[in-house]
Amino acid sequence: MSVTIYDVAREANVSMATVSRVVNGNQNVKPATRKKVLECIERLGYRPNAVARGLASKKTTTIGVIVPDISKSYYAELSRGIADVATMYEYNIILSNSDKRPTREVELFEDHLGKQVDGLIFMSDSLSEEIKSGMATANVPIVLAGTLDSDTNLPTVNIDHEEAAYEAVKKLIDNGHKRIAHVSGPMSRDINRLCKKVGYERALREAGLPLIEEYFVETDNTYDDAYEKWKLLRDLDEKPTGIFAGNDEIGVGILNGIRDDGFAVPGDFEMICFQHSLLSRAVRPQLTAIVVPLYDLGAVSMRLLTKLMNGEEVEETNVALPYRMEERQSTK
């Protein structure tokens, strides 16, 4: 058996309450007593049992993070932001992958609540009705990170994807393009369907350009799929000349398709994408991109969650973080 607070109390000739006070930094302990207790703790190698503490205090200093897939750089980077702020406030993280499956999301959500997390950061492509009603009745704070909140009024942290997409497409238009394609991630992701695509269409409409169905290409967000889908664009009688990609993995898939077919960027095609990883900078030509502050998205989400868990008043619970466009070699 491992040593308990009782063992320490006996060894130090004090009550367990006193040991508890020392361990928790309570000031109402005579310095001499504190010193004695600390020595015994050291000598016995006492390590407080966080589970017992959690049961007694009803706080676990653990938060839940539910993410579609930690192996994607988008979520890995974002999670790192969460983790660093969590460390700062001395929270641990229980991390689970949902693969975006709604039933799995609900399971994990229930599971995390069962583990008595003090708060939860949730990421998803889209909120199902089930998860929304679950969240509505949860008794711990929840923050949505990089996830759209349709009608419930949950706290969220995001960037303005619609505006960012608009700016990207606007830039292609300003560079003289009339035929601009949007190679998107899955429409099942709210941000793709309700933000990026909408921003793309707004820019075209505003410039008096037609919305051409063939210029919208949906991918599953992977490099390989984008590489294949390029052929759809290539085989068009009137190929687009400007391409707006939903992220850099898609962008690089298209770029390689273009170049493997003997075309040039930005000579034959100009490109802009959202940047979620190193990829857009590591290829040649480097891709002009909307830089998404993934780490900050995570860090701010966690900071917001700490306030909520502390019961602090938060004036604005729908945070929009700044982003920037970085012009590189895929545009002129």
Added chain:
Amino acid sequence: MSVTIYDVAREANVSMATVSRVVNGNQNVKPATRKKVLECIERLGYRPNAVARGLASKKTTTIGVIVPDISKSYYAELSRGIADVATMYEYNIILSNSDKRPTREVELFEDHLGKQVDGLIFMSDSLSEEIKSGMATANVPIVLAGTLDSDTNLPTVNIDHEEAAYEAVKKLIDNGHKRIAHVSGPMSRDINRLCKKVGYERALREAGLPLIEEYFVETDNTYDDAYEKWKLLRDLDEKPTGIFAGNDEIGVGILNGIRDDGFAVPGDFEMICFQHSLLSRAVRPQLTAIVVPLYDLGAVSMRLLTKLMNGEEVEETNVALPYRMEERQSTK
């Protein structure tokens, strides 16, 4: 307050023990009773408190994962492997980033033990004496993933990095190269210092080639540093013609340095690297690489840990996974 096992017991007119049995799938419950209890659980929305359960049963069905940096694709991918097997065996994961700092590693280790994890998967560049002695006295199983075990006899899961490096360099030698550089990750990482570098040197020695100091270049494992360090090789009077890179981020940094300086791959330089991400496939020319089964490394580590946690006999606790070389466009 949330509903407890007591509330369910009262509602169903049974004892809490019976409710506990139902919840835990104990067969010694009359079907009719079970049905009644299940109904009450449903009606009241009872959700077992895992913290109380953990305290009573001394099992938390939670494991700890300590990782240098989850935002690096290497660890993100590996962690996904861990997570999937953890899910399979119904374990949750507490995930923490150490940034490879030894003091932090010890803190996290203690912290995870305090949280009463049932087991731990640890990843690090190198095991400090402190962490080794901590692990020696821990009362839960520990598995090292992608981490060298110097003298303690902890369970490990790895690939044979030394042999893989040897094969990579051997291939460059077979392709006729006499001057082969090794652009490595930090020497503070055991696997770099004791495996990859050693494999590189063995291949050279075996071929009767001299070990030239200038042909060994250490980087901090980042794209940007590798891009800069390329200049060290470029400015040599006798440039190497074959390059063995410690991973694909380094490889692509070097590749871009080469190409931005107007040289060609594989024309002027042939390259091979270890593959940890999409990068090596997404660049042009695609890099010939040793494909490291990161996901499997994680999955096998977790599988091994489950056996250890179950007290099963494990014949071999030092697992070496297979890897393969994928020939692409950076070699002839």
Added chain:
DNA sequence: TTGAAAGCGCTAACAA
């Protein structure tokens, strides 16, 4: 400044 004692919500003997 310290201690006694009542839980926190559950599991797991043990008894019936």
Added chain:
DNA sequence: TTGTTAGCGCTTTCAA
């Protein structure tokens, strides 16, 4: 097949 009961290792009143 079911119930009783004694903890699990802490926190947190309340009293002293």
